Amino acid sequence: MAKTKTYFVCRQCGAMQPKWMGKCPDCSAWDSLEQMTEAAADPHRPAVLSDPDGPTGPDVSADAPARSVAEIPDFQVPRIVTGLPEFDRVLGGGVVPGSAILLGGDPGIGKSTLMLQAGDHMARRGFNILYVSSEESAQQTKLRAARLGVGHEKLLIYAQCDLEKISRQIQKHRPHLCIIDSVQLIYKTTNPSPPGSVSQLKDCCQELVYLAKAGSSAVCLVGHVTKQGMLAGPKLLEHVVDTVLYFEGDTHHDHRIVRCVKNRHGSTMEVGIFRMGAGGLEPLDDAATLLIETHAGAASGSIITAAMQGSRILAVEVQALTTDSMLGAARRKVSGCDVNRVAMIIAVLEKRAGLRLVDKDVFVNVVGGLKVADPAADAAIALAIAGSHLKRGLTSDTLVAGELGLLGELRHINQLGARLNEAARLGFKRVIVPVQRSAADTASLAAAAKAMQIFPCRTLDEAVKLLN
Ligand SMILES: Nc1ncnc2c1ncn2[C@@H]1O[C@H](COP(=O)(O)OP(=O)(O)O)[C@@H](O)[C@H]1O
């Protein structure tokens, strides 16, 4: 009889423990350890890739000898272009055959919509697609397909949760892309754990990934995220796959962003930007100006910045409102940027620019439901708050970019040249930027000065004085 091994895996962080504990020693989550029993060896484990120089993983069936890098033949990663440009962009140019993609996101954000649309685009380009729906019936999927206006004959829909039956369909149809929507409901009948448990997820994902690699199909696993915003199931799910994508956005806004956090076949710098409409997701190739409200003239408390999203520059409007606080403790409510960063900016405004905000409620919002983590947005947040407080503003053709230091200094930002080019392209006439030290940045500023008026500021105080 095969020897079995028992251990415990944390549902939150994926750490393995030899015995059960009430609290995970790694991530401090309570009651998160789940028992796993693993057979020592699985004789039915499918063979992985047969090509030792293939793009999608190491070979175990035909053991290639250890070689120097120079001896390994050159290889161009093949890609299947889905035809959804923003989705291709975030994948690094298209789907790599035999690779595994994990797509996570909140319920209702549009994961099923995106994958059905991407599947249909690929089917129209002549590829076979198998869409396995484990959450919805075939009729429900048909309703969605009809609403989205998709339904190519090469896009096969299969409503099933049983992994064995799904495997048989994959082996039968050998699709170029198999979509599993969602992986949390797939179960293996031989595993006594309930669907969605660590043990089931691990078993099912590994088998699907092996199966895909063996047949050179790409597999896309759709997953849920927990309340903390992490993919439900342990981190090991992320280790099994080649690419991890997060579908983000605010369900109350139209914009949706697909962000790549892991990619074995490309950069993780790319983001795909979509708009959710009645007819499904529309790629926004030129999203640059969509995140700006149009103001007739100067509006106090509204500043536009050029923020990086992945490798792309977007003009984003930051709005702020300061009001007298009625309660003892002033409130700081933030949407679309980091609340701690805003607290730091308020402290700098108090201490270095002489604004009295201690008894003011401060509200900050990034227009369009976008989340901005770029420190170059600091100066815009600070000027929006200062503008609302002082009832002064900048004209709507002014763009602000700069990181704020604790001494009240405006610090230099990366990609200055690219940001200035984008600002000029979008028709901005004035830019407020930090004083630059590097020669390349000085050259970019000189070039931009032909199209725009440049206001280099050493400190936040200098920038606040430009509000009128
Ligand atoms: N019948 C419908 N009519 C219009 N919009 C719909 C309909 N059904 C779903 N949607 C829109 O599509 C969005 C995404 O749905 P879906 O792709 O199922 O999300 P997920 O798979 O991420 O849970 C929903 O939040 C809703 O805005």
Ligand SMILES: [Mg+2]
């Ligand atoms: Mg869904």
